[in-house]
Amino acid sequence: MTHRQDLQTHLNQLLQVDRFKDYGPNGLQVEGRDEIKHIVCGVTASLALIEAAIAAGADAILVHHGLFWRGQDGRVTGWMKQRLARLLQADVNLFAYHLPLDAHAELGNNAQLGRILDWQAEARFGEQDLGFIGSQPSPSSLQSLGEQIANKLGRTPILLPGDGRPLKRLAWCTGGAQGYFEAAIAAGADVFLTGEVSEPQAHLAAETGVAFVAAGHHATERYGVQALAQALAMDLGVTQQFIEIENPA
Structure with a gap:
């Protein structure tokens, strides 16, 4: 088990997020419960992944493609409302790492x-x-x-x-x-x-x-987030699983 802030600090240091000029925020994108025992990782923070992670008992979801991107419509309506509502209702954290996860020399x-x-x-x-x-x-x-x-x-x-x-x-x-x-x-x-x-x-x-x-x-882009979650399990004593949401793109 680890605390949300400890997990974010560990991830930010491991992936050296300050080195990158990115298209959206890296790190904690949606705040959930304080204590994290089980992490579900996946490629994209789609509603399908969020629902599957909640069903799997996730305290945090770790993805490569998060919810927020530079230049997008900032209104919380439609699909964005649905995704945020499920995360907030279930009190589940969402962490997203884009370019830092692409670039890491071992886990990227x-x-x-x-x-x-x-x-x-x-x-x-x-x-x-x-x-x-x-x-x-x-x-x-x-x-x-x-x-x-x-x-x-x-x-x-x-x-x-x-x-x-x-x-x-x-x-x-x-x-x-x-x-x-x-x-x-x-x-x-x-x-x-x-x-x-x-x-x-x-x-x-x-x-x-x-x-x-x-x-x-x-x-x-299926493999970096899996390697990262496995490293977190070793470093922080949490459990983790990868959930594949098929995508033909």
Whole structure:
């Protein structure tokens, strides 16, 4: 068991939240009960996750995608009212960590995706050093790489071929990091993996020869929050569980 403030202090220090300029607040987003014994973690603070966490007896919910984002409508109506109402009724805390969780060298989304795919990071690239890049000993084709990713993540990725070069230098950044493609190219990548793809990336892949893989926003960001919750269980003596809310995006 731990206290809410102790949990927040521990998380903020562990993830070094002050280093990051983010799109929304990191840390405690909704205050619940003081004492925390059981943590439910998930990718996004959706109503489905909140309901499942309450049913599982959670004292706190830990997510990557929280409720509050820069530029959103600040009125508590509709879906926002529903989510907040359930949290407040059940007196459950909500903690959210966005870019700090992406970036953590061991527990973060990028580090954990590298572990799942058996990719070894050698350096960082891109804004706030969020992107990871490394080499594999035996260069592979885009097709074989796509099959590996599909097998590990459980969904078929979108593959944009470059010039067909052997893929030795691998770059990745989970979630909606398609805007990091040019930085990955500049860093010397033969292929860049992220969660989503936008229209310009197809042209960049064709014109630069660097392949692009969109493996799913949700699918690439399931692992950091699980590693983080497991670390909290070890460090603070709480129990934890991951609840998967399927998302095709």
